[in-house]
Amino acid sequence: MSGEAHTSGDYIKHHLQNLTFGQHSDGTWGIAHSTQEAKEMGFWAINVDSMAFSIGLGLLFLLFFRKAAKSATAGVPSGLQNFVEWVVEFVDGSVRGSFSHHNPLVAPLALTVFMWVFLMNFMDLLPIDWLPWAAGLAGVPYLKVVPSTDPNVTFALALSVFFLVLYYSTKMKGPGGFFAELAFQPFPKWMFPVNLLLEGVGLIAKPISLALRLFGNMYAGEMIFILIALMFGGGFLLGLFGGVLQWAWAVFHILIITLQAFIFMTLTIVYLDMAHSEHH
Amino acid sequence: MNFNATLIGQSITFVFFVWFCMKYVWPPIMNALEARKKQIADGLAAADRGKHELELAAKKAADNMRDAKAQAAEVLAQAEKRAAQIVEDAKNAAKAEGDRQLAAAQANIEMETNRARESLREQVAQLAVAGAEKILRREVNAQSHADLLNQLKAEL
Secondary structure (H helix, E strand, C coil), rough: CCCCCCCHHHHHHHHHCCCCEECCCCCEEEECHHHHHHHHHHCEEHHHHHHHHHHHHHHHHHHHHHHHHHCCCCCCCCHHHHHHHHHHHHHEEEEEHCCCCCCCCCCHHHHHHHHHHHHHHHHHHHCCCCHHHHHCCCCCCCCCCCHHCCCCHHHHHHHHHHHHHHHHHHHHHHHHHHHHHHHHHCCCCCHHHHHHHHHHHHHHHHHHHHHHHHHHHHHHHHHHHHHHHHHCCCCCHHHHHHHHHHHHHHHHHHHHHHHHHHHHHHHHHHHHHHHHHCCC | CCCCCCCHHHHHHHHHHHHHHHHHHHHHHHHHHHHHHHHHHHHHHHHHHHHHHHHHHHHHHHHHHHHHHHHHHHHHHHHHHHHHHHHHHHHHHHHHHHHHHHHHHHHHHHHHHHHHHHHHHHHHHHHHHHHHHHHHHHHCCCCCHHHHHHHHHHCC
């Protein structure tokens, strides 16, 4: 599906470009028609595709879970309720296992993170050209269907979690206690600049690693799908081989998307647990 | 990797989703799960209680059965004793009555015998006297031989 007029490089670039809406360098507002243009729009631009897909998937998650929640009874659960309960119990078990304090926010947060990230990752399993091709017919030049391959999305999640970590660290230990945790360990107090540097890096590394782990995994997975898709333009045999490869990679990817969603959720819980604990 | 306002939009979306989940999704499901857990626990407890009650009832039934058996045996023994007593009493009464009747009959017989003997003796004596009179009318005076006749009467 690389198109007759495009080179492989163009095809890859096209797939990695978000549908960005912002102010052009000439002052008009509109959609960026190249990576360069998107970059020149600066910070005050928005990736319409990432927003649309992530919000759509999030609403899908809330819709189904709300539907199950509304009809939830102690009786024999129906199909949807059964599935939802299974997910909820799984998340609840993870929270109970890793989070040793009382906070009614953490479990719903973990559920939202898990389901949302999972659904966003799940978009990766759709054949990569379907939606962009359909969008192209509708006149939309770019479409990136997997929101979690957009660093904006993963960093937004990670930074929100990081904000909660900072908030609860300060709330539970007090500003002094939080500072003491950063400054007075692991070395003796008089070495506090070294401590502060070490702990500071450790603290900052949490959201960055959280965001980059998800982004990196999904981006790499998407890239491999794109590279496999390039084979379809290379004749029957190569195309057949590509088909087999795509199937194999998609099967493996089912594991990856679930695992990444689980890891993101678990680390969120663990970071919040650390924020609540007096000592590391 | 170029960052833009998507970061902010996503954060707001995320906060909204978490809020919604926390408010409208998580509590009802957890409540249902808790309620079911409680129902199951109650059910199990009731089953346990029922089992315990069944054991108690079985024990009680066995006790009752044993008591009833003992009572029945006692009643039976008493009845047997009583029956034996009654039979014994009846036997004794019958024997006494028999004895009494036998004695009465014997006395009667004796009396009758005596009477018969007495009357017989009288008649024999009269007969003898009459006979003797008839014989002696001719030769003996009744007065003069009264001694002899009386002696004879006494011997009979």
